[in-house]
Amino acid sequence: MTDQQTAPAAEDAAPHPPAHWEADIIAADGGTVHLRPICPEDADGLTGLMDRSSDQTRYYRFFGPMKRLSDKDLHRFTHVDHTDRVAFVLLLGDQLIGVGRYDRYPDTSDAEVAFLIEDAHQGRGLGSVLLEHLAAAARERGITNFVAEVLAQNGRMVRVFLDAGYQPRRSYEDGVVHLTFPIAPTETSLAVAYEREQRSESRSIARLLTPRSVAVVGASNDEAKIGNLVLRNLLDYRFEGPVYPVNPGARHVRGVPAYATIEAIPDDVDLAVVAVPADEVAGVVEACRRKRVRGLVVISGGFGETGPEGREAERRLVAAARASGMRVVGPNCLGIVNTDPAIRLDASLAPQVPGRGRVGFFAQSGALGVALLERARSRNIGLSSFVSAGNRADVSGNDLLQYWATDPGTEVVLLHLESFGNPRKFARLARTVGRTKPVVAVKSGRHGGLTPGLAGTSVAVPEQSVAALFASAGVVRVETVAQMFEVGMLLAHQPLPAGDRVAVVGNSTALGVLVADAVLDQGLALAHEAPVDIGTAGSPEAFRAALQEAVDDDGVDSVVAVFLPPLVRTPPEEYGRALLEVAVTSRKPVAATFLSAEGLLPELTVPGDAGMPARGSVPSYSTPERAVIALARVSEYARWRRRPVGTVPDLPDVDVERGRSLVHGALAESAGGRQLTDAEVISLLGAYGVPLLGTRTATTADEAVAAAEAVGYPVVLKSTAPWLRHRTDLGGVRLDLADAAAVRAAFDAIPAGDPVIVQEMAAPGVATVVEVVDDPSFGALVSFGVGGVATELLGDRAYRTLPLTDLDAAELVRAPRAWPLLDGWRGSEPVDVAALEDLLLRVARLADDLPEVLGLTLSPVIVGPANPWHGGRSLVVAGAMVRVGPPTARVDPGPRRMRD
Secondary structure: OOOOOOOOOOOOOOOOOOHHHOEEEEOOOOOEEEEEEOOHHHHHHHHHHHHHOOHHHHHHHHOOOOOOOOHHHHHHHHOOOOOOEEEEEEEEOOEEEEEEEEEEOOOOOEEEEEEEEOHHHOOOOHHHHHHHHHHHHHHHOOOOEEEEEEEOOOHHHHHHHHOOOOOOEEEEEOOEEEEEEEOOOOHHHHHHHHHHHHHHHHHHHHHHHOOOOEEEEOOOOOOOOHHHHHHHHHHHOOOOOOEEEEOOOOOEEOOEEOEOOHHHOOOOOOEEEEOOOHHHHHHHHHHHHHHOOOEEEEOOOOOHHHOHHHHHHHHHHHHHHHHOOOEEEOOOOOEEEEOOOOOOEEEEOOOOOOOEEEEEEEEOOHHHHHHHHHHHHHOOOOEEEEEEOOOOOOOOHHHHHHHHHHOOOOOEEEEEEOOOOOHHHHHHHHHHHHOOOOEEEEEOOOOOOOOEOOOOOOOEOOHHHHHHHHHHOOEEEOOOHHHHHHHHHHHHHOOOOOOOEEEEEEOOHHHHHHHHHHHHHOOOEEOOOOOEEOOOOOOHHHHHHHHHHHHHOOOOOEEEEEEOOOOOOOOHHHHHHHHHHHHOOOOOOEEEEEOOOOEEOHHHOOEOHHHOEOOOOOEEOOOHHHHHHHHHHHHHHHHHHHOOOOOOOOOOOOOHHHHHHHHHHHHHHOOOOEEOOHHHHHHHHHHOOOOEOOEEEEOOHHHHHHHHHHHOOOEEEEEOOOOOOOOHHHOOEEEEEOOHHHHHHHHHHOOOOOOEEEEEOOOOOEEEEEEEEEEOOOEEEEEEEEOOHHHHOOOOOEEEEOOOOHHHHHHHHHOOOOHHHHOOHHHOOOEOHHHHHHHHHHHHHHHHHOOOEEEEEEEEEEEOEOOOOOOOOOEEEOOEEEEEOOOOOOOOOOOOOEOO
16 A cells, blocks of 8 residues: 655644544454554654555555665654644554554545554454554544555455445556445444453453463462462462462472562463552553553452542553553452453452353452352352452453353353443443343442433432433343342243243142232243142142143243241152152253252252252242243243344434534533523424423513514513523413413513513423433433422433334333323324324434433423324424433443553
């Protein structure tokens, strides 16, 4: 490829590039590199890159046998204007390993793009990442098309462009492939980016969980120190590779030869577990960089949890590790575990870890992690792998979701979360993973940390909405750690139910009735009018027969078995054997309360491969209610999984650029954000096709009359004073004004001092409320409720996360408890639900396109019957408020990057 010789030379004093152009990225092999705009100081690095590149690589790049760059070329390549000429470099530590650039053709929106990747780092997907970041930067600078010229024999670079998801036009002349393609994101290009992101992030976690060798930095013979405990756990768990203690003051630690530094280890080290004081960690990271360690588990505390100085030290730790190709678990974490018999990694502080199983477990808290692992072990819940993220400075729950999505040893995911690294990404990943593997989550801080509704409302996002948000993403939301394990146990060992009909079988009428009550309380249905009771003297054969009849019944979707010690002397194990024999061949889930014990009991467990309990093992719960609660959560998940995915409509009449220009203009006037004026709100909503009532603003009675005549009688007058807006009880709203005299009288009656809004009178209908709120945990939420007491007093709102599909919109309208008011309550005519769904999709699209919209309220939204009224519209928006500000949790996906 060749650079544009006609591009004007950049001035030495070039403008600074945007800060968001700098990023840490994960290569296709799971290693990390740093990407940033080129600068004049990169001249030596670029020269070194040329020197280390092969003759073929330089020939492919410059179409000739160029050995070195001339001083003129070196100056031109490293001095860019970050507008028409943009270049990004890739760094591993201090070494420049790749460069990509574009040069705009003069007076056009086209630019030529070119890359140079060091031979040792080719095949790591770095060219694809550079292309994504260059395309994103080019779009910001008004460039619409990239042009590339590639030698025909350079097949690898041709594939970079062809496989990127764009639609290039190709031509061939004199041994050169000429490619031209638009760089606007497409569904295909985003899908390609997401797929590559999944592979790279999954491999980065695999590098941590499947090391061939482990060093414990800070290993000690002092049993009171954590370095001693970590080393002991690694050795006792019989890690399959070599373990290297690192301690400058000991020749042996726990009988294993020790090394003074990690660099003194003669062989390669894949994983370093760091257990030294916080002020020594930075030096350890630098030594690991020189040793080319692949990943770090930082057990040490004293970082972000201690305050601002600790957070800054933590930031430097992660930046240094990522720049050197390493991911970091922690700091201040419990550690990691991989129970795979081929790995056997216990790099944690846990005294004991659960056995081999099919559950992947992520816990954010280090201190709580020990208790959580003990809880799993006591219930005989086997794990495939476990990660405690601690301060979650780098590796997060999102990374583990990427790994477990394709890990064949993991079938169920358990998450203990305190916060989300990237809420939007979490929702996307959870939806994807949940289609094939259940994701069960318990989130602490359920009653704190939620942002009140914005855009002038004072309604906080209630707790029940958070559960709905998890459900919309397919996450099995539970309230307690105990429930997390109880649900995970059922998912790991029993099939999903095909419906909600539950049969109850047992030897106790009292217990059976408790189960039946719990089934109905949890929203499930009883398959039979009464529980099947074999009696306290019933035999194992009778128990087996009743259970078999239940699982064979086409009217049954799941079975709850309850068992108390029999009055006869038959050993309980025989009843357990009968239960297991039925469950192991059943295609319906079976849960039990067996002798009031918890977990997978040995007599109810089928031995599986590698010693783990197999599918068909029966989970036992300490009480019938807990068994039913677990079954209800699993049934809810099964319903979600049967639900079609839905699509996000295109909405071709939406004018995104008009909306973006208006919002950015408002932010330019007030960098901290502000509430939009009524005129701005009307313009913004108009750009997204939101049907508004005819509206004018007036400051005098004469202007009010003129406005009323313009929009047409009857009209409504509304005060713009915040304390009076929408308050009919305080006289701030005057309805059904039929003529000029009524308008003048209403104007005089409204407290003076603020302009009034003159609006056409809406025809009768049901008042509803649509909002967008910005929650720090989940990002943007779209809410819907019926207006009046149901919404304002009882908090009867439903919520969904972005993006909103057509099926999400349909469910959102029907989710509030007041839904019957819209569906023909007491003989009234049903409203135009399709119009409501369309409005929700438009509002969601606005929030998705414009993350600067921090809050939006449409109230009231008047919706009537589907037959046209009021000018052919069955739905109109009578009031709206919008607040804009710098984006918070909602960020554009953009090119692939590691996010804090």
